[in-house]
């Protein structure tokens with residue numbers, strides 16, 4: 001934000017609900033009346049609703065929906081998750097920043113949030129569509145003392161937390177598709193990406209990236225996504241407060257995470273199976289090298305998917321895309 005913009009917003013918040021004359025603003029900011037008008041127009045472009053009345057001046061009627069530190073921390077009831085927030089209006093990828101912060105020694109529970117990702121990423125180098133002001137694009141830094149092969153459990157833990165958080169905040173019920181998709185009526189509403197910061201066999205940090213489609217309308221999605229993606233606004237019929245949803249997810253995740261560290265994967269596993277759509281069904285798992293069709297039996301204690309083919313052979317699937 002430019003310093004003029006910051007001063008202008010400060011001026012309006014110091015005089016909340018009041019009209020500020022163009023004259024007064026130009027004096028306080030030390031700029032011309034024309035410059036004031038330009039800054040007001042820029043605020044409008046950024047989603048502020050402003051009233052302009054002759055001889056009275058300007059008044060802010062409503063602020064745009066943002067998901068910066070202020071909004072997230074007001075009303076957050078966690079101890080660690082989201083207590084440290086790194087926020088930028090626009091980033092390449094919150095994952096990338098979280099990796100850097102983890103490397104620099106960020107505390108557990110630190111989150112990186114942005115209104116927009118220019119290069120949001122999915123698994124295997126795929127892109128994650130992250131348009132401005134409509135979604136929750138967040139990376140959470142965890143520092144669990146677990147073996148690297150247990151890290152996939154955290155993807156499942158995150159998925160369960162997201163489903164429960166969304167249900168608490170909106171009442172909308174989602175399903176989980178192994179390993180990292182959250183669906184509503186078969187369409188993807190959330191994607192999760194778990195990345196390790198590890199040295200040989202030691203985990204320094206786990207970065208859990210969560211991308212949630214919240215306030216997009218159908219036409220906001222590029223054509224190739226329209227058939228497979230959805231948002232909470234599309235499913236719920238109206239827009240939602242993104243900060244409130246993130247707060248609910250962080251709370252669910254913190255509770256489940258500490259339970260997991262103390263008591264192990266069992267509770268996560270049971271919850272996960274209760275939300276999973278594919279278990280017990282015929283599915284097709286496409287891995288990098290081949291594809292296997294069979295019945296999804298469940299997940300192991302490591303979070304590995306068990307798939308029984310028609311010959312009765314049980315395959316352990318570590319990473320794949322699933323078709324139901």
Ligand code: BT5
Nearest residue numbers: 093095120121122123126128129138191192209210211229
């Ligand atoms: C994922 O990958 O689902 C993980 C997405 C993780 C995104 C978060 S946002 C915060 C953090 N920062 C990042 O840079 N990333 C994380 P995958 O299973 O590979 O799915 C990717 C596929 O989903 C794409 O190839 C598209 O087909 C589809 N897709 C892309 N954007 C989408 C969206 N916004 N909604 C639904 N589907 C989408």
